[in-house]
Amino acid sequence: MGGALEGVKVLDLTRVLAGPHCTMILADLGADVIKVEGPGGSDETRSWGPPFQNGVSAYYLCANRNKRSITVNLKTEEGREIIRTLAKEADVLIHNFKTGSMEKWLLDYDSLKKINPQLVYCSITGFGETGPFRHLPGYDYIIQGMSGLMSITGSEESGPIKIGVAMVDLLTGLYSAISIEAALYEREKSGQGQKIDMSLMDTAVSSLANVASNYLISGNVPRRIGNDHPNIVPYSTFKALDGELIIAVGNNRQFATLCDVLGYRELAEDEKFRTNEARVKNKEELTRVLENLLQVKSADEWMELFSEKNIPCGPIHSMDQVFENPQVTAREMVVQVDHPEAGLVKLVGSPIKLSRTKVKMERHPPMAGEHNSEVLQQAGFSLEEIAQLKENKII
Structure with a gap:
């Protein structure tokens, strides 16, 4: 066909x-x-x-x-x-x-x-x-x-x-x-x-999507916030014992579960962090607390624990790690084609x-x-x- x-x-x-x-x-x-x-x-x-x-x-x-x-x-x-x-x-x-x-x-x-x-x-x-x-x-x-x-x-x-x-x-x-x-x-x-x-x-x-919408609704010019999210906290990169990982908590239930896994349940009950609105206002303080708690395990160890509890998380891969990823291979995101001058060429597959x-x-x-x-x-x-x-x- x-x-x-x-x-x-x-x-x-x-x-x-x-x-x-x-x-x-x-x-x-x-x-x-x-x-x-x-x-x-x-x-x-x-x-x-x-x-x-x-x-x-x-x-x-x-x-x-x-x-x-x-x-x-x-x-x-x-x-x-x-x-x-x-x-x-x-x-x-x-x-x-x-x-x-x-x-x-x-x-x-x-x-x-x-x-x-x-x-x-x-x-x-x-x-x-x-x-x-x-x-x-x-x-x-x-x-x-x-x-x-x-x-x-x-x-x-x-x-x-x-x-x-x-x-x-x-x-x-x-x-x-x-x-x-x-x-x-x-x-x-x-x-x-x-x-x-x-x-x-x-x-x-x-x-510009939601960032433009935030400006058009509020009139506030957005500033650079690195890997953070302008509307959701914690939703960023965090330092573990041996490197960084991404934690993307999207709601209060996920935040409470995160606190449980980190062994600090009372953090989720703190008035400064109980709601997303409060966490956005107190982002810097919360980030310091989370990174202190994350220092006791490697990024891979935390990701395994978080994944077991359905807490959104992930690694930051280098290019070699991307193309060694079994999911990338399974989805045929690398293809090969013969070229009359270049020989056998590897290309990124179609999504x-x-x-x-x-x-x-x-x-x-x-x-x-x-x-x-x-x-x-x-x-x-x-x-x-x-x-x-x-x-x-x-x-």
């Missing part, structure tokens, strides 16, 4: 992470994704490293499996005409060029919907296609700062800290995939495509688990232009025309 999106054709003019992550999700689900780059390969991540495996960038490998690759020089009219030809038969076109670029090339939505009214057209930019910042380039790091994410990440001592991965890019890719799937579903009823205007800034602001239309790893992350002849022949170009395009450096 094919994938859930089998039969959906995606023309992917994106690079780096947000767009490629989106199209990899679609490709994992069975869509035919054609990755379009400039001749020689213009996705910057092909050169980002180390690490490389036999000259192939680990960064590029992480977001480009299950796709085909063609190279097209969009600075030429012949190259842009190739895109128009492919767009006639595509279900989806996605790009992350700066606002105005596609209009300049007559590859914008209004131009392409004339030749394909059913086209779902997704634009990913830093700030969206409206508003005073629409022409500014967007970078995950800068958006993390501007959106407020960095202002709430880290501690008062550390100062603002960015998230350890390009989370805004990844979330934008997810939102884009959801939007594309929604537009495809709606097209089944209306018969019409539509344009999707995705913004890294919008995504980052939406990801999407469908019972019938399962996600499959059918294509390695493609080399630049690997499928030029295949894709163009399917689009109606002759071998002679393809040879001429190559000779003229159009592909």
Whole structure:
């Protein structure tokens, strides 16, 4: 059985992470994704490293499996005409060029919907296609700062800290995939495509979730609180005898059980700690008491005891521990694929688990232009025309 999106054709003019992550999700689900780059390969991540495996960038490998690759020089009219030809038969076109670029090339939505009214057209930019910042380039790091994410990440001592991965890019890719799937579903009823205007800034602001809600309701600007939770206590990292663990107590019953396991039941009856509201007000004092009690056992010993009593807790794993975790292995979150240059490559698996239309790893992350002849022949170009395009450096 094919994938859930089998039969959906995606023309992917994106690079780096947000767009490629989106199209990899679609490709994992069975869509035919054609990755379009400039001749020689213009996705910057092909050169980002180390690490490389036999000259192939680990960064590029992480977001480009299950796709085909063609190279097209969009600075030429012949190259842009190739895109128009492919767009006639595509279900989806996605790009992350700066606002105005596609209009300049007559590859914008209004131009392409004339030749394909059913086209779902997704634009990913830093700030969206409206508003005073629409022409500014967007970078995950800068958006993390501007959106407020960095202002709430880290501690008062550390100062603002960015998230350890390009989370805004990844979330934008997810939102884009959801939007594309929604537009495809709606097209089944209306018969019409539509344009999707995705913004890294919008995504980052939406990801503020309860922290934004706290501010909008109270008017109080949140401060950096490290690993603590702004609304729940104890809900943080704590030092045991040999290292740190996470304790995430969500209600008064769990707190009372925690106190029992720690051998200090009366702590749960103290007026300063009996309710979550009181614990939030007296967080610093409670943290000192808990860490004193935790010093008599190792983190692993405490986690075993807490788990027996259904107290939410967990370790802080390093990357090697993550990929040695039997749960990660059981859920097939590491997959292997043969690559013609890199050899046997390990990749992070898909978190999407469908019972019938399962996600499959059918294509390695493609080399630049690997499928030029295949894709163009399917689009109606002759071998002679393809040879001429190559000779003229159009592909």
